Structures are given as C-alpha cells and as structure tokens.
Amino acid sequence: MNDNLILKNISKHVSLNNEEACYFISLLKERNIQKKELILKQQQICKEISFVQSGILRAFYMDAAGKESTIMFALPDWWITDMFCFINKKPAMLNIEALEGSTVLQLQKDDLDKLYSKIPKFERFFRIMMQNAYIREQLRIIENLSQTAEERYYTFLQKYPLASERITQKQIASYLGITPEFLSNIKTNKHKK
Structure with missing residues (x-):
C-alpha cells in the first residue's frame, strides 16, 4: 500500500508522529x-469512508x-462517502461508482471511532474535512x-479541470442538473466564441 498521498492529505491539517501514522495506516x-x-x-x-488514491469516483442519487x-x-487526494449515512450507520442514500479503474483506501466507521479515542487530533482533521x-x-x-447553466459548466471546468475529459457528458450534465443535449449546446457555443 502506497500511503504517501493519504499522509500528505492528513498533514494539511494535523501533524502525526511515526507511531500515530503507523497506527492510522494499520486501520x-x-x-x-x-x-x-x-x-x-x-x-x-x-460502513466506510474512502480516500481516492487513483482514478475517479462519482457519488450519485x-x-x-x-x-x-x-x-x-472524487479525484485522487479526495475523500468520499455518503456522510450522513456513514456517521449514523444508516442505509445509503447514494451510490458510489468508479468511473475508471481506481484504488481507494477505506476506513471503517468503527475504526474511525477507535482513531478518535487513540489519537484525538483526528477529530480535528475530520472536523475540518467535514x-x-x-x-x-x-x-x-x-x-x-444564482448561475446560469453555462456559468455552472465553467465553474465545473475550474473545479475539475483534469477530470472533465475523463467524465462522460451525461455524468457532467447530471452534476449540473441539465440534459446532455443542453450541455452539448453549451460546449458548441463555447467553441464558437
């Protein structure tokens, strides 16, 4: 398991010593x-929250x-789950699908609770993340x-610049709340400008 990316992600908000990092990775x-x-x-x-090591995942209803x-x-270096259902151990409201071959590191809810008890700074990390x-x-x-569909599309391109070519038009349209045909019109108009 390559744990460099996830430890770098954690280090954005909390510092772990070697023993804490090893315990976290063991979970x-x-x-x-x-x-x-x-x-x-x-x-x-x-039952779990997933950290994306490689690939792209999509949460959808x-x-x-x-x-x-x-x-x-969710792209590499992102976390993904059905948060309400994960925290409350409830049936999922969402589906989470790999849009391409992907690798994730998963943390079980029970292990997260152990982590909070053993290394309280993880409460800070997950609070900031949430x-x-x-x-x-x-x-x-x-x-x-507040934005038009075209403005939402440009915002999407800024938010997911590397992924927009790897996600289908239908999936992008469903994220934007428009039809694939309408998205096609937006893209056509973009190229005419």
Missing part, C-alpha cells in the same frame, strides 16, 4: 475497483424512475440558484 484497507463497479449502493449500510443525479466527483465539505456543498447550492 486502512486498500481496495482496487473496476470501472463501473459500485463501492456503495443505495440502501446498503454505509438514483430516483425511483431510474434518473441519476450526480452529487459529486466543514470544508459543508462549505463546498453550500457554495454549490448557491451556484445552482
């Missing part, structure tokens, strides 16, 4: 995921009619309410 499980494989399905109990709404994408996620989602809601 992680590496998982290789095939393209289109779901690591979490709606209604499945959400599927309604009763089968319509997908993409909630977020605050940042809340801020990101609040800004996304405001963008959805």
